[in-house]
Amino acid sequence: MAEVTRISARRLAEYVHRSGSIDARIGSSTAMIEGTRNHQAVQKKYKEQDQKEVSLEGKIELDGQTYQLEGRCDGLLLLEEKPVIDEIKSTSRLLHTISEPSAVHLAQGMVYAWMVTEKEGLDEIGIQVTYVQNVTKEEKRFLQHYSAFFLKEQVEQMVRVYAPFAELINDLQEKRNESIQELSFPYSHFREGQRKFAGAVYQTISEKGKLFAQAPTGIGKTISTLFPAIKTIGEGKANQLIYSTAKTITRAAAEEALADMHEKGLKLSAVSLTAKDKICFKEKTICQKEYCEFADGHFDRINEAVLDMLGNEYMINRSVVERYALKHRVCPFEFSMDLSYLTDAMIGDYNYVFDPRVARKRLMGEQKRSTVLLVDEAHNLVDRAREMYSAMIQKSTFLALSKMDGSPSVKKAAKKINKTCLDLKKLCGEQNFHILKESPREWTEDLLAFYEAAEERIQEGETEKDTIDLYFAAQRMLHVIESMDERFYFLIEKKGSNIWIKIVCMDPSLFVKESTKSYRGTVFFSATFAPAQYVKSMLGGDENDYGLAIPSPFKKEQIEVRTYAISTKYRDRERTLDSILGALHKGFEDAEGNFIAYFPSYQYMEMAVERFSSLFNHNEADLLVQSKMMDEQQREQFLAAFAGEKRVLAFAVMGGVFSEGVDLPGDQLKGVAVIGAGIPQINPERNQMKNFFQSQDLNGYHYAYVYPGINKVLQAGGRLIRTEEDEGILLLIDDRFQSPLYQELLPLEWRIST
Template identity: 50%
Template sequence: MEGTCYTVALSVRHLVEYVFSSGSIDYRLQAMDAMHEGTKAHLRLQGEYGEGDRKEVYLKAEIPCGELLFIVDGRADGVLATEPLPTIDEIKSTGGELERVREAEGYPVHWAQAWFYAYMYARDTGTPVMRIQLSYVNTTTGETARFDREASFEELERDVWDMLERYAPFARLRRDHELRRDASIEALPFPFESYRAGQRKLAGAVYKSVEEGVSLFARAPTGIGKTVSTTYPAIKAIGRGLLQRVYYLTARTTTRAAAEDVLQLMAAKGLQLHAVTLTAKEKICFQEETRCEKEHCPFADGYYDRINGAMLDILANETLMTRPVIEQYARKHEVCPFEFSLDLAYAADVVICDYNYVFDPRISFKRLLGEAKKRTAILVDEAHNLPDRAREMFSGELSKAPFLGMQRAFKGRHQPAFEAAKAVNDYWIATRKRLAGGKPAISEKDRPDELIALVERFSEVVQPLLETEGGELLELYFLVQRFLRAAKLYDERFTTLIETSRNDVSLKLFCLDPSELVAATVKGYRSIVYFSATLAPLGYYMDMLGGGEGDYTLSLPSPFSREGLTVAVHPISTRYQDREASYKPIAEVIRRTVAAKRGNYMVFFPSYAYMNAVYEVYTHLLEEDEERPHTLLQGSGMSEEERHEFLDRFRPDGDRSLVGFAVMGGIFSEGVDLPGDRLIGVIVIGVGMPQLGLERDTLRSYYSSLGKNGFTYAYVIPGMNKVLQAGGRLIRSETDRGTLVLIDDRYEESGYRQLLPEEWRP
């Protein structure tokens, strides 16, 4: 607030996109026509400016509009003094043909952006007449199309006022919402009657981290109530003006639901804020086939003509915008539910979403500008998953088969595309010959510049064809863009992995160490809170995620009494060479453990093959038992319905014991809550060791070269994290009682024992 005025701070680009965006969603055109700022072509045009011309000129204006005060800013690509009139130059680069641009004589949203810059410049300098120029440049051919207009200051001012008036209903809605929101936050009590052990400490650490603008790495064991202990202080920080927005990032749907439940609980206590849950496009799409093209989807056709009405409607009438709510309004207004949820995310106070919306360079929140970032905190749940997820997000991989397919598809139809695809395919053939007779998978430190150049050429040639081709070409084009993005990041923290098979060959630009890229991604946000029940050892995760000296760490003990947990260790070797000999001893341990007390048990294995082998021996042993337990076996690729059916069998009042066989690191070993008598025993086979392979061995060599224990970093800690997650399914509340059985002789070695929680050490 400023006097009686409500301040609306936003960028020129955000304003004009809200007012002038129209038409349909079309991923083919978006891929071609992304109008990327700061491309080489963009810089080339700026390089042609004369002496006295300026580029990247920052402009800002404060404009009262009734009871609103707009503070609008942005950077004009160029202010040209060499023209007869002072000229604003707005540059847009595109991979598409310029014919559509010429037909339209420039797009209204781009004219509006340049118009606003011209108004701000004229207002600052007292210039009576301005010249406005749009410069479109094709990134492939370098071809340029320019359009120019002249406008008096009075014309510019009138049009700017019109833009602000059209934005004002949204601004007023935000103002009214923020007044209600902040009052509700001020009055919001902690949503439970009292704090559990450790809960107040975690909540205090989160608030302090936000207040001081630093990051926090927190190990918060099961039972502390991590979700409420992180969201409650962050929401309090919104009410006190420290934050504008909170992102709650999760790796799984189950933890997303937990965050929604906590917000629902706070809403019942009077909280009023806008929270949006983002659901993956493939899951929320209304169509049988996900094709984001107006010809195939009525929700994509004309999306931008209807989206502002949909936004005003849902924001005026809803607070917690979960998937069903978003789907309801999307159908009502006939808009794509996925894009609708993304647009809502920019207006929301809390966004619940997957890691990739912040960390993946392909789909991160690109419209969130510097000022908004400074007032945004990120809460990263299950943060132990982030190092491996980040490695994948920053890596890029291509294989031979799709390029051979494109070579065949374009033969006789489009010679340049045929030749570009053939050149890449020829590279793969030469690579396979080079590796013939050697190892099927190798790691090379050098960046594959020859392939990168060929792939860049392929991308340039096929880009104009996306509008008509789509389909498999569009899919390959996006893979190529990801690969080229990884190529730009490639340095000593990357390696090149090449794998060959009889029919194919693939090459991966593999990010070994994501720490600096993660740190660069979150730079500019006010605070990042990384938390997990298994974020241990903390030093390892700070290394992996780019923690700094000024960041805080917190390690909380389990809030549960040790008396509730019985731990037994059976030193049976589960190493690969000993596995066959271990099947029967392990099956007998399972049988004895289950026979000791009727109830529900989960048995976790390092692989499907090991699980299936022991399951077979175990069920054979049961043939001798009178009261034979029920058994369940996890299948690979289970549907959501099959998962629910599996977990629903874990009822507290079964007529016989139930034994569920599952894999570590899978869908049942994380984010699954079976409290009380729904689960009374967990048996963990092995130390969770990741499968030996090229990626893990390359990671081991990399961290060894940095003076760290490479084997521990690449294999032991990631493996033991799976063990901790699996065992963490057992004791979920202070009244729970259960037996944890650890089967492996390595649990008797100090290096492995040290990685176990104190309450697990027998």
């Protein structure tokens, strides 16, 4: 019996019918995105006899091979007693500029329509492509009828074009699964607690669940999640995995773990995503064919590039993407995004999973249901998610635009917003801020008017960066306004002569929960879920989700903890600085090796560096100081100094790039000082968050200030002990660390012995 090759209707349509150039201007077909809420709004208008989200399938025999086409159409309607496929697409384009449906969208509808004609024995069927404008919510429809014979011809032709690609994918997956079945744990032994963690990950995926796991720093969390996830792929329980992370350095850890398994015989493809601005070949990131030769005709060459890459590479990092992108003259960012839907694993920033602006919207349906999501350093996602679902605009940008040469309609709309900002400023009174529960109607209407005027101008060929940037800022804020409820607030803030308008998300839990819905399994893991219930609730967890806390495998004797009851509060810093630096100096001397001191802010750190240099002479050691704008090369040089011959005393910031995901094992690091409890700066935004959680019968101060701070402390202190052989001195400098609240939040081995 011939093997059956399964093909997604959407992937088939995109592979065969995408063509032409990338054009990031708003009037391009590439600007169209999926919008779940828009789909639901259209579907609510269906009549009683109409069906929504209809799963369909159909088989085609070609050249002795059986192809099973699968998908889920948005709607199966009865219009004037005739069946019609409804394909709903969201778009940022103004609808009067769309004169015909996209070839890809129409082709996808044709595949669904053919499936229905085959199943129901129909001679004819209609295909309707429904476009919904993202902001205005206006709708526009294109309806055509086709014979079953014509549809079958079209689908067979598409399958013939797709067949070589399908054959390659099948061959790669067969080799992948064979290699996984033979794969053993890539290291000599499991560390203590590691086997239990890996087992919990495997069970979670097998049972299609969600796991919140706290595992201590140094246990080997990356391999403990990747290895069991890969094993489930080999067993057919999943088909793809996503390793989502906040920092480049933790992305590198995942790449290294996969490389170690490849050395053991694994044949699993993985692509690492790099931000568009970083990987772009051009001086400016302008995705238009007139400016970029890689955007020009990109879709005419992309299929060949993908076939070449998948046929020859397994570990697809930035340099590999760039090499093949140059070879095939395609955009490296869009190339890597395409690959992320096709490779067995994707490694990338949280944005590609959770941020509604850049999340990979083509991951849906059966592909999403067979994908495993691994979220590294998940405590970071709480604040990152708040940012993703918030929006901010400055008055000064609209004032500047209103004075520039350009479209009269855009200038008029920008001038109106500038005036509205001045009106809103009056609400602040003598304060520098004012908070509202919802967006004022005048603000929303003015912003929508600017959005429409700017889009009209951009579609006419406007390339002025200021106009385009403000267009996207307005679009984002309008989307956030649409989501506003009690979890948000509207903030008017005076900063000198400027005015900032912000819509702030305080509780992102429902959005995170929605983002993780439908995955085969989701694992949130970190060394610092403090307390676990706080992080779990902020990331959309519920009582049915699994929880796991792995105790530290390291001996208490490996770490000497010194706790100092010295105030680091802002009002006391000048007075207590010398005492803090005295404790730091003694710790550095006693550690007899490299040392890092973490401070809660750059200003505090810089004040300490200056004072330390005047108090103590350390010619035998290099003083390293983290700066705000370090590029990747400077960061690498900073960390490389710890492997040098000269002792290092480094000053860094809690919550920064050197306080998380950094491995300095053995003699590379012998001491760490954590100065302060990591409490975020008190400001109107945090206080509003405190009030919100207080209204939810929770401890608002803890949720807004204490818990975010303690996670920074735990991460910074966790840099010290990374392996079974490490040992060193940990200084906890703040009088709050001795309070019952903080003692309860600290790891057992850090607490004061009683």
